[in-house]
Amino acid sequence: MPTQTTDRSALQGDCGRCFGLCCVALPFARSADFALDKPGGTPCPNLGEGYRCGIHARLRESGFVGCTVYDCFGAGQRVSQETFGGKAGGRLMFDVFPVVRRLHELLWYLTEALDLPAARPVHGELRRARERTEELVRLGAEELVALDLSGHHDDVSALLLRASELVRGGRGKDRRGADLMGARLRGADLRGASLRGALLIAADLSGADLRGADLIGADLRDTDLTDADLTGAFFLTQPQVNAARGNGGTRLPGSVGRPVHWAAGG
Structure with a gap:
């Protein structure tokens, strides 16, 4: 079972260090989760100064349940502060954001797997996969946008499945x-x-x-x-x-x- 010894704080969203990427880059479709339609790359009308949500305390009752469910796994601040050096990057930043989010989600799983004692037989492979994923996250913006993640994702998924089978033990x-x-x-x-x-x-x-x-x-x-x-x-x-x-x-x-x-x- 997870012992929670490995720090995953960098894989948790920190809105104070982000340019409101989830509120700008992502598209919304009017539904039970979102009160309006919003195309990708267009700021949500509720986004205020300092990239802060103006209705954060009442999102659910205002029809934005989807916003209370979403988490970027720390990709927002990573892209804002590291990939783009603390400067807003427009369309390119919006395109990079979902790529880094996907990589950060993989990092979340890989890091957790390394906290599973029963998965020790594959810990070496897990560490190498995590290091490779970190290398990908550190690529430049143009390289990230051009990245084909399918092969890496499949490799990580297979490794996580092996870890799961070890932990569950049949x-x-x-x-x-x-x-x-x-x-x-x-x-x-x-x-x-x-x-x-x-x-x-x-x-x-x-x-x-x-x-x-x-x-x-x-x-x-x-x-x-x-x-x-x-x-x-x-x-x-x-x-x-x-x-x-x-x-x-x-x-x-x-x-x-x-x-x-x-x-x-x-």
Whole structure:
């Protein structure tokens, strides 16, 4: 299980050191998650001076639920302060941002895998993969935009799968890629399960036992995690938790925080 000994603070968003890239670079489509349409490269009308959101404290009630779910894995400040040296870079910066976000997400998983004692047989390969990913992040803006990440992504994914299999040790159900949308799994025993890429939108996992489960890529939008136990669950990210529903009784691994909106029942 994760011991949380490796620092991942650089892989967490720091809006104070970012040029509001998620509010400018990314497109919004009017939906239950966003109150309006916004093309990529156009600032959100709620973005104010100093690249600060003018409705940050009331995003959900204002129809911007998607903003409370999103996390850039620290790509925003990396691009703003390092790739572009603290100077706004226009369209090129907007194109670089999603590339670095993808690389930072890989760094998140690789770093967590190195905190899994049972994955020790592949720690050497994990370190090399992390070093290579860091090398890619440090490329110049033009090189990042031209980067073909598919091969590197596939290599990392295969390595993370090997780490997962070592950690799970053949225990738990294999529900990789399963369509569990709206499934009634209240109180289910999912200890050590592989839920990699599983579709769990609006599923009822209240009171479920997810200790030691692999949740990489699982779609947890509107998933009910009320009183569920995710102690030791791994490859779980903050955006996944933010997209789910939970309460004070939901037990989370130390790598993620409890969303503020859970206290309000949202």
